[in-house]
Amino acid sequence: MAPRTDPDLSCRALALLRVVAAGRAEITCSREPDMFVDGVPCCDQYTAHALAHRxxxxxxxxxxxxxxxxARLTPAGAAALGAAGEAA
Structure with missing residues (x-):
């Protein structure tokens, strides 16, 4: 496993970015967008909110x-996955 270059991204945050990159995530249109993975509410909405706010x-x-x-990755989200040694 490649070392993370962004210390602010936890393993869970990277996992959520991978889910978004795979096309398995939806988010609500709101100021605090909630995430759903495969139609089920994400267990860590705090991290989902943080990814959206960042x-x-x-x-x-x-x-x-x-x-x-x-949901989709922004160029910054794709770069964060790339910096973690993962394909976006």
Whole structure:
């Protein structure tokens, strides 16, 4: 396993980024976007919120407030995975 270069990203945060990269995540359109993985609420919404606030994940397009849309990595999110030695 490659060493992490961003000490602020936990193993769980990297796992959530991998889920988003795999196309398995949705987020709600809100100020504090909740994440769903394979249709099930994510067990760590705090980390999901942090990833969104850091600009590592975003919604794929506009939607009604509170509704779910597919999540995607931003270029910064892809770079964070790349820096951790993982393919985005």
């Amino acid at each position: 600009g590592l994940i975003v919604q794929t397009g506009p939607a009604v407030l509170g509704k779910r849309v597919r």
